[in-house]
Each structure stands twice: as structure tokens, then as C-alpha cells.
Amino acid sequence: MSALKHLEMPDLEAERRRFQVVVAVVMVAFIILALRLWYLQLIRGEYYRTLSETNRIRVENLPPPRGTIFDRHGTVLVDIRPGFSLAIIPEDIKDMDETLTALSQVLGYDKSVLEERVEMAESEPPFRPIVLIRDMTRDQLAAVESHRFYLPGVVVQIEPRRSYEWPAFAAHLIGYVGEIDERQLKDSRYVGYRQGDYLGKYGVEQQWERVLNGQRGGRQVEVDSAGRQLRVLREVPALPGQNLVLTLDANLQRRAEEALSGKAGAIVALDPNNGDILAMASSPAFDQNRFVRGLSTKDWQDLIDDPLHPLNNKAIQGAYPPGSTFKPVVDTAALEEGVAEPGTTLGCQGQMYFGNRFYRCWEKRGHGRIDLYQGLVRSCDVYHYQLGLKLGVDRMAEYARRLGYGSRTLIGLSNESRGLVPNSQWKLKRFGIPWQKGEDLSISIGQGFLLVTPLQQAVGYATLVNGGKIVQPRIVQRVESPEGAVLEEVQPQVLGEAKLKPTTLEFMRRAMAGVVQDPGGTGKAARLPGILVGGKTGTAQVVRMADNEPRNRDLKSVPYEYRDHAWFVCFAPVEAPRIVVAVLVEHGGHGGSASAPLARQVLEEFFQIKPPTAVGQKKPATETGETQED
Amino acid sequence: MIDRRLIQNFDWYLLLLTFAISAVGLLTLYSATSSGGKAHPAIVMRQMYWLGLGLVVMVLAFSVDYRWLERFAYPAYLAGLLPLVAVLVMGRSVSGSRRWLDLGFIVFQPSEIMKPLLMIALARYFSQEGRGTSYRLRDLLVPAGIILVPAALVLLEPDLGTAGLLILIGASVVLFVGVKLSSLFLVGGVGLGCIPLLWLIMKPYQRQRILTLFDPDKDPLGAGYHIIQSKIAVGSGQIWGKGFLQGTQGQLRFIPEHHTDFIFSVLAEEWGFVGCLLILGLFLCLLLRALQIARRSRDRFGMLLCVQIAAILFWQLAINTAMVLGMAPVVGVTLPLVSYGGSSLLVTLGCVGVLLNVHMRKFIFQN
Numbered sequence: 001m002s003a004l005k006h007l008e009m010p011d012l013e014a015e016r017r018r019f020q021v022v023v024a025v026v027m028v029a030f031i032i033l034a035l036r037l038w039y040l041q042l043i044r045g046e047y048y049r050t051l052s053e054t055n056r057i058r059v060e061n062l063p064p065p066r067g068t069i070f071d072r073h074g075t076v077l078v079d080i081r082p083g084f085s086l087a088i089i090p091e092d093i094k095d096m097d098e099t100l101t102a103l104s105q106v107l108g109y110d111k112s113v114l115e116e117r118v119e120m121a122e123s124e125p126p127f128r129p130i131v132l133i134r135d136m137t138r139d140q141l142a143a144v145e146s147h148r149f150y151l152p153g154v155v156v157q158i159e160p161r162r163s164y165e166w167p168a169f170a171a172h173l174i175g176y177v178g179e180i181d182e183r184q185l186k187d188s189r190y191v192g193y194r195q196g197d198y199l200g201k202y203g204v205e206q207q208w209e210r211v212l213n214g215q216r217g218g219r220q221v222e223v224d225s226a227g228r229q230l231r232v233l234r235e236v237p238a239l240p241g242q243n244l245v246l247t248l249d250a251n252l253q254r255r256a257e258e259a260l261s262g263k264a265g266a267i268v269a270l271d272p273n274n275g276d277i278l279a280m281a282s283s284p285a286f287d288q289n290r291f292v293r294g295l296s297t298k299d300w301q302d303l304i305d306d307p308l309h310p311l312n313n314k315a316i317q318g319a320y321p322p323g324s325t326f327k328p329v330v331d332t333a334a335l336e337e338g339v340a341e342p343g344t345t346l347g348c349q350g351q352m353y354f355g356n357r358f359y360r361c362w363e364k365r366g367h368g369r370i371d372l373y374q375g376l377v378r379s380c381d382v383y384h385y386q387l388g389l390k391l392g393v394d395r396m397a398e399y400a401r402r403l404g405y406g407s408r409t410l411i412g413l414s415n416e417s418r419g420l421v422p423n424s425q426w427k428l429k430r431f432g433i434p435w436q437k438g439e440d441l442s443i444s445i446g447q448g449f450l451l452v453t454p455l456q457q458a459v460g461y462a463t464l465v466n467g468g469k470i471v472q473p474r475i476v477q478r479v480e481s482p483e484g485a486v487l488e489e490v491q492p493q494v495l496g497e498a499k500l501k502p503t504t505l506e507f508m509r510r511a512m513a514g515v516v517q518d519p520g521g522t523g524k525a526a527r528l529p530g531i532l533v534g535g536k537t538g539t540a541q542v543v544r545m546a547d548n549e550p551r552n553r554d555l556k557s558v559p560y561e562y563r564d565h566a567w568f569v570c571f572a573p574v575e576a577p578r579i580v581v582a583v584l585v586e587h588g589g590h591g592g593s594a595s596a597p598l599a600r601q602v603l604e605e606f607f608q609i610k611p612p613t614a615v616g617q618k619k620p621a622t623e624t625g626e627t628q629e630d
Numbered sequence: 631m632i633d634r635r636l637i638q639n640f641d642w643y644l645l646l647l648t649f650a651i652s653a654v655g656l657l658t659l660y661s662a663t664s665s666g667g668k669a670h671p672a673i674v675m676r677q678m679y680w681l682g683l684g685l686v687v688m689v690l691a692f693s694v695d696y697r698w699l700e701r702f703a704y705p706a707y708l709a710g711l712l713p714l715v716a717v718l719v720m721g722r723s724v725s726g727s728r729r730w731l732d733l734g735f736i737v738f739q740p741s742e743i744m745k746p747l748l749m750i751a752l753a754r755y756f757s758q759e760g761r762g763t764s765y766r767l768r769d770l771l772v773p774a775g776i777i778l779v780p781a782a783l784v785l786l787e788p789d790l791g792t793a794g795l796l797i798l799i800g801a802s803v804v805l806f807v808g809v810k811l812s813s814l815f816l817v818g819g820v821g822l823g824c825i826p827l828l829w830l831i832m833k834p835y836q837r838q839r840i841l842t843l844f845d846p847d848k849d850p851l852g853a854g855y856h857i858i859q860s861k862i863a864v865g866s867g868q869i870w871g872k873g874f875l876q877g878t879q880g881q882l883r884f885i886p887e888h889h890t891d892f893i894f895s896v897l898a899e900e901w902g903f904v905g906c907l908l909i910l911g912l913f914l915c916l917l918l919r920a921l922q923i924a925r926r927s928r929d930r931f932g933m934l935l936c937v938q939i940a941a942i943l944f945w946q947l948a949i950n951t952a953m954v955l956g957m958a959p960v961v962g963v964t965l966p967l968v969s970y971g972g973s974s975l976l977v978t979l980g981c982v983g984v985l986l987n988v989h990m991r992k993f994i995f996q997n
Contacts, residue, residue: 030910052865
């Protein structure tokens, strides 16, 4: 043992020294801490004691002003305005109950509402203001200001508030801001946000939150025991958010919304060459300013329960059967696949017998022998049934996908639907039942499982008329600094090529022009003086009709929710299209009569054409069954 | 079965110090969580439950011969890495960082458990590879890995405070065993080189949080404000303090972490300079005792273990108080035995248990 110890001796000696160093380090650290305490508590103690007893330091939040949103011509769509909030600082209030009673009398508010807000903030430190009323009216503000002297601890905070210049204007596209909720406060994407902060909750406001939202500032102020501000110790000013310039055309948007007023539906207008969204209206809409003030639970519930779903952006969330507006896709597939040529004639007797069942044409009398051009212009169902049978669902689905159907357009708004382009494999996987040949017939006239959104329609038709490129819809053109300097240009994007023959595209454009311009065309209601318009009407069945039910029923005789959806998708001018308009009126009836006139109003605004006089407005819808297409 | 010498060598002094500090902690916590004369005993009660559980952990930690720790050092270390990875994937996110793992019956911080596991692994490594004073670079590659892997994982949560502590524990033991100066600089250089790499991996909001730590001005309503208020609280305590439950700064809840990270400011306000010196004195005795146990330990493993325990207690104390006194950035490091928090209390009491363990067995020879 002693020998062992002897061997370890030098090591022990080194170790001893090492421990001495460690103890020295610890002692030095403790001495530094003690000196610091000496400085804070003894030398500066008096100063800090005074601070803690008489004067207090507060922090005031300086919320950043949000960026402005302009339309493509520089019109202000969304701005900020000063908002006055009433808050109390519990620490400075002598008698809470008395103060709340006084406030409820001065403001005409129910006292229990105020008490509830105070209770909610119970766990907050008492120096932090509790906001009782957001966004006071001028009268309330005046009432509070005149009583301020008798109400210690009551403060009025001025904050920049979001202001939507025209109520409900482009509500779904622009969206709205609201107070951050519990869930978002915990979300790591919203680190840095606090209780009471506002953020974008819908539409562009939500998607461009990072750009629109500025940077919070703050102010450290010293106040006396009555809560009066003595001096500002430090201030970090808030940085305003950046501005957005949209592709939207305010006038066109307004016209589209007017056209839809009183109806449920959507209108999308875009530039087929670059995907710029010129208008996107969804009806009914909602007043975004209500969300800024804060909705009561009941108002919120009413909005959610509304059977017409005002909160849904029907242009991107609504997926509907396309009906006859799908026929151009079928014709394109037939031409590309060599199933039909422009000269291919097929017969229509008003119905077609297939697999133990009669499939009817909307025209009971039949169209006789017609070629592809007439088949589209007159929207013959039987003609398309035959094309559909020859093509089969998988080839029709292939071309629908090439035109952008069945996937999101990537417009950059949340909740976009991808619609549904079924094929035989999909059905087998989904239902375990193989595709039935009879379903080809439904697909060929845009029924069956097929679902599309109004925006997909606009993009699909844009692809047909712009030479075959699938454009990505663009809402925001550029980001600007608060001073107006361009910070970022959002470039138009082409998502892919449809790879269609020029002859096919040329024929489709000519045939769709015929739909509007020819005497027998179904889209006559969209004609414009001096400008050639092309398009396609569609009437989408909501419920499957019994076989013996007449196809052309009187609209009024059907309950609202069973009425057909009315479609019209068009483009102009035919020679070099600059605008595509897709119109959907939910349960509107026939596309030619219910939707095409709305599209014309948008086109009139776009081309600055004066609306025709009352004589010219003789309703095309009444021109017998020919326009009552399916 | 129990050797009589084990009981004879039980370190009552260390135990007494631990209880004294914990008692001061409970009193301060009681004061910190009461406001306007009203106490909120829920948090104090919970802390007492944790204290009870901690005592069980402490008993477990000294009952079994600490050489068992040596045997399972590496497997336990590797097993401890798993929850650190898991917490990044499925951890519960609280205000932007994922630190908590919810196992259904218990929610815990894997980074806390990593502290003792890292200490054990390092003690084992340096006790086996012991070569006196001449550690060269290649001898330090393995320990560098042992330290940096968990530190990097914790940094990703992000929990800069705990990550820094892990590195400080490692650095302390490496310095203690003795390193060639040139190797030291190289390792330090490599460590610094890793920081930009980590920076690249981190998400923007994680970077933002870390930037704020070093520059409280970036968050004028947050960290910068805490420091000012903390200094007022400490300074206003003056010599004798305002008295128990008489503090205004602490009870006004000027900071959300008044009962965890900033509890020392409550203590300083109510007990003044004298009280602060007293609690610091208790801590100093605890640290010196830990170092003494380390020196007298029977083997190198036990010694290194105790040195690291002393190191972690020292660094937590130093960083926490420096932060409260406005001398260090605001990082989430708690004051051992005083701050509210279950995981941290269990680990600290477990460490005290290990100190008792090493002390008890200093005279027992290996079989």
C-alpha cells in the first residue's frame, strides 16, 4: 500500500495544485458576484429603492402600421386608420369596481362585459394595460376624454388599425386581419406575436403576412405613482410593413361584384397571357371591417351557418361539375387523339340508347347530322356521348389534366380545392368497382365525378387560347417599400405546356367563337359590339335526374338547392385574347341565360364599352329552347 | 448487508447544506408566487412534491455503489441521446422551442437528463484513458464528440442555456484533467467553427431568438425590460432587504419568469445584501464540500464525477446570478435548488446523492 502511494505521489501533487486552482476560480467568481451586489444594493441601492417605490418603469407596445394594398392602377384598396382603444392599468386603479361602474355609465356599456375582460387578464402583471374596448367610436372617445381626470388608471391607446376602404370589396381575395388566437400564439410560425396583436387570417392578408406586417416597436417610460408619464427612457420606433401592388383591377372587380349581387356564385377574370388575376369575386361576401373590430360569437356563428357560405371563396374553394363547359376539353382530346376531325359528322336523334338506358340530348328534337364545329356551337350532347365512348375516360382525363384541371392552380391562397378529374384507376381504388362504359358518357358532357373550380376553368380556357401554356395565376405584382420603392417584382410563371397541336388550338378557338357569334350558338348573350368573343356555356346538374323527367324544366318549379349551376367561360378578343372570364352562378339555371350576361358585363367594363340600351338588351334567354342548352 | 462504515461516513454536513438551500428556495418561491397579500400555494406545493421525489432520487443515487455508473456509462449516454432526437421531432412546442417530451404519464426535458449522463460518460472516459497531464489532440477527439453531439441537439431545440451548460461541463472536466495548450486551442477553434454550421441549419425564427439573447435591444419589450426590472428589484433590497413578502418588484410580476429564472431577484429584494451573501455563502460551502469530496474520493472516476457536479452547480449559479444582476445575456438557466422546476430539481438532488455516494465509499476497497 505504501509503495503504491509513493508511486502516485507526483500525480497527487499535481492534483492538489489543480484543486487549488479550481477553488481559486470559484472564490474569484463569488467575489465578483458579491462586489456586483455591493454596487447594486449599497452604492446604487437608494436610487433603485426610489425607483421601485415611487417611480416605475413601464413598457408600451408600439404596434407596427401594416402595409397598404393597391390595385394594378394604384388605387388604395386597404389602408390603415387610427384606432382608439380604451384600456385600464390595474396597478394605478384605486377602486376597480368603482372605476368599472363609472366607465359603464360614461360609455353606455354593460358592466359585466367590462368585468369579464378584467377577469380574463387576471394572470397578467398589474402594470400591463387591459384593453376593455377596441376601436371606440368618436362619441365614446369624447366621453372618456372629458372624464379622464376623474378616472385614474384609465388610458386611451392609439393604434394603427386596418381599414378596408370599401366594405366587402374583394373580401375573399384580399382577406382580413383579426386578433391572434390561442392556437396561433402557440404556433412556432408566429413567434414574436403577442396576445392582442393583429395578423392576416384570410386571403392575401394571410398569405403575405410576413411582408405586410412591420416590426413592433416599444417604449420604456418612467411613470409616477399615479401612472402619469414622467419621461421616455428609451424608444424603438415601429417599422411599417411593406406595401403590395395587386394584379387586380378595382373597376373590373367592382363590376364583377355588382354582376353577382343577389346571387351565389363566383367570377374570375384573368389575363390568359400571364395569369394576372384581374378580378375575383365570390358571392355572397362579407364586410372585412367587422373582423377588425372583432366579431361576437353570435355574428361569427351566423356567418358560418349561412347556407350560402359567405366565408368560402367560391372561385377557388367551390368545386362544381363543369357541365357543357367541359366539351371543349373533350373536343380537344378527340382532335389530338385522331378520334375525330373537324369534318367528322355524327347523328343526333335527341337521345342515344346505350347499355339499357336512354341518354338524352338537351335538344329533344335532335340536332340531325352535324360536324364537330356544330357539335360544340350547339352543344350537342349526343355528339359528345359518341366522342366520349370512342375516347374513353382515361384519355379524356389525360387532356383535362394537361389543361390544368384536377390540380391546384397554385394561386397562393389557402384552402384551394384541386377539383377532381376521375379516371378508371381512381374509381377502382376509391370504390373498388371498375369503370363502367356508361360513365364515359357522363364525363363527355362534364358530369359524373368530374369537379372543377371557377379558377381552374379560367386557367384551362386560358391554356386553350394562349397557345397551350399553363399559367400560374398571379395576384401580387410587386412589393413596395412604405416610400414606394419597388422591393420585389413577382414574375409571372408558366407551370407547364399542354403540348397541343396548333391546328387543334386554332379549331377550338374558331369553334368557341362560333358559340357566341353564330346564330345557333348557345352563348349569344355575351356578344359585344365590335369585339369578337369566344366561349362556352354550361349547365351543371346538381342532382341526377330521374330518367323520365324532362330535361328542360321551368326553373321556378324546382327547389333552389336542386336547380342547375350555370356556367359560362369566355375570352376576348378572339384573334388575340387579353382576358378570360369564368362565371359560375350556383343554382342559376342555364349557363347561356344566367351566366353569359354577367360575363358580358365584365367584358364591357374591360373593353370600356357602354352597356347597350334597353332595346338591345332584349333578353336572349327568352329566344326559345335553342339557348336553353344543357 | 449495509456496511457500518457507510453510515459512519455519511456526509450530514452536505445534506444539511442542501436542505438549507432548498428551504430558502421554498420560502422565496412562496413569496414570489404570492401577490397583493394573497398566496398561490399551488406552485409551492408542487415544488414540495418534486422535492420529495428528489429525495427519493437522492437516496437511490447514494444507495448503489457509484461504480455501477461507470459500468453503464456509455450505454446510458447513448440511450440519453434518443429522447434528445425525439424531442426535435415530436416535442411539445412552447413559445417557439421544442424542449418538452410528453410520454403520456409524464412530461420532461430530455436535455436535463443529458446533463448527468454526459458527466458520467466523460468521467468514465477520462478515468480510463488517464495519462496524467499530457492529453493530446487525438485523445480529445472522442470526448469532443461526446460533448458536442448532445450540445448540438439541444441547441437545435433551441435551448442555448442548456447547450452552453453541457459544453461548460465538458470544457471544465477537460481543463481539469489537463490538456496541452496547443490541443486546447485547436479544440476550441473547431468548436467555434461549428457555430456557423449550426447557424446554417437553424430556422430563421430560431436564429432570431438567439440573436435576441445577445442583443436585448432587439426585443425592447422583452429581455431588455427584464434586466432593468431585475436590477431595480435587486438594488432596492439595499442592506437588509424589504422583508419577507414585502417585495414589490417581484410580487408585481414584472417578469414572466419571476419564479424560475429570475427568482434570485425576488430573494435579493426581500433579504437584501445580507441575505444574498448568506445564500451565496451556503452555495460556496456546498461547492467547496463537493470539491473536497472529489479530492478525497477513492478512485479517479469518482473524483471526476464530483468535479463535474461541482462544475455544473457552479456554472448554473454563476450564469443565473450574473443574468439577474445584469451582467450576462438572458438565457434560460435556473438557480439550482431554488428556481421552480421539477426536472432541474430532480437532477440536482440526484447529483447531491452521487456526492454522498462517493463520500460514503471513500474508504472501502475494491473487492
